[in-house]
Amino acid sequence: MKTRITELFGIQYPIQCGGMLWIAKPELAAAISNTGAMGNLTSGNYNSADELRAAVDRTRELTDKPFIVNITTMPSIRLPVELLRDFFRVCCEKQVVAIEIAGAPVDTFLGKEFIPMAKEAGVKVLHKVGTVKHAVHAEKVGYDAVTIAGFEEGGFPHKDNVSTMVLVPKVREAVSIPLLAAGGMADGRSLAAALALGADGVMMATRFLATKESGVHPNIYKVLMEKTEADTALQLQTLLAGFGLQVRALKNEIMEKIAKIESEGGDLSELLPLISGERARKVWQDGNAEEAMLTIGQSVGRISDIPTVADLVERMVREAEAALRSGVAVFDE
Ligand SMILES: Cc1cc2nc3c(=O)[nH]c(=O)nc-3n(C[C@H](O)[C@H](O)[C@H](O)COP(=O)(O)O)c2cc1C
Known part of the structure; x- marks a missing residue:
């Protein structure tokens, strides 16, 4: 499956x-990269440049294939902007194949020198965005690729509430x-559809969470198999208004409490203990969703099963090839 993305990153799928x-x-990053797809090493897991360096080295022990490093450029107490700059410098020093920026653009958030620094090091920089306008900015300031994420996504979609189906061709x-x-x-089917809409590939996270190698608690796997497309909700619109974002998360008791606090105009000090990353870290391990x-x-x-990443990627490629063979429209550019 050759596309401009497989060529850019030197990957198979x-x-x-x-x-x-x-x-x-x-472990998860390397397992995915070993299938021929592109694994992700998320820098937010680490508290210092040295910890990220060690994680890059560890991933390289587990795979000799390319993987991408995510740097989430959002204001954070645990991950101050100077640490995010250090993460970017580590990626350049280690010459990882690519960096995935999610949040504010590198040129305005980290500094103008950072994209040229990556180019000098031969590191590709991709920006995950939620609007056409931000994709255009990414191209203008020299990013090598862009991911467009519709509001179906888990995590922090843009407040505009536009679907992937509309955003990709735009x-x-x-x-x-x-x-x-x-x-x-x-x-x-998703992959074939994305290619038909004009993308050069797909990025996904929830589906990779539901694989054996993600290593979450068995109860979480059960939740992932049982919940339906109606079991997530968009929230935190007030708290995240300044960033143009909101969160999409699983509907549960904590999200009900959060909704109540938000609707009653509660402040950050009430919300922070409920939305903290520490809580999520514990839940992935102990399973109380x-x-x-x-x-x-x-x-x-x-999602209705928990395959290995190798089985998941092999199945996806087989299904996409079959779907494409069965006849999608070919567009004249
Ligand atoms: C468990 C989980 C944790 C996530 N953490 C981050 C993160 O730290 N940084 C980030 O940029 N996006 C994060 N995301 C969002 C994903 O990278 C991606 O944009 C989104 O999940 C894609 O949509 P999908 O869930 O439909 O595949 C997370 C998603 C999930 C499911």
Whole structure:
């Protein structure tokens, strides 16, 4: 499956894992990369440049294939901007194949020198965005590729509430750099559809969470198989208004409490203990899915098994090839 994304990253299949805090660690990243898809090492798992360096080295012990490093550029107490700059410098020093930026653009958030620094080091930089406007900005300031994520996605979709189905062809028409489609991707049909819409591949995270190698508690696997496409909700619109974002998470007891606090105009000091990443970290391990804000996408409704990543990727490619063979429209550019 050759596309502009497989060529850009030097991978076999146009399938990338998205950043996943506490989940996208060396073992999962390497397992995905070993299938010929692109694993993700999420820098937010680490508290220092040295920890990220060690994680890059560990991933390289487990795979000799390319993987991407996610740097989430959002204001954070645990991950101050100077640490995010250090993460970017580590990626350049280690010459990882690519960096996935999610959040504010590198040029404005980290500094103008950072994209040229990556180019100098031979590291590709991709920006995950939620609007056409942000994709156009990414191309203008020199990113090598862009991921467009519709509001189906788990995590922090843009507040505009536009679906992947509409965004992918719009971005395809607006930029000429390679494009990944994200939000709602779960299988080979999704991949074939994304290619037909003009993407060069897919990025997905919820589906990779539901694989043996993600290493979450058995109760979480059960939740992922049982929940439907109607079991996630968009929230935190007030808290995240300044960033143009919101969160999509699994509906549960904590999200009900959060909704109540938000609707009553509660402040950050009440919300922070409920939305903390620490809570989520504990839940992935101990399995009580009611206890934390769990960023999960609508694609959870399309998950009914927990395969190995090798089985998942092999099945996706087979299904996508079959779907493409069975006849999708070919467009004259
Ligand atoms: C468990 C989990 C954790 C996530 N953590 C992050 C993160 O740390 N940084 C980030 O940029 N996106 C994060 N995301 C969002 C994904 O990278 C991706 O944009 C989104 O999940 C794609 O949509 P999908 O869930 O339908 O596949 C997370 C998603 C999940 C499911």
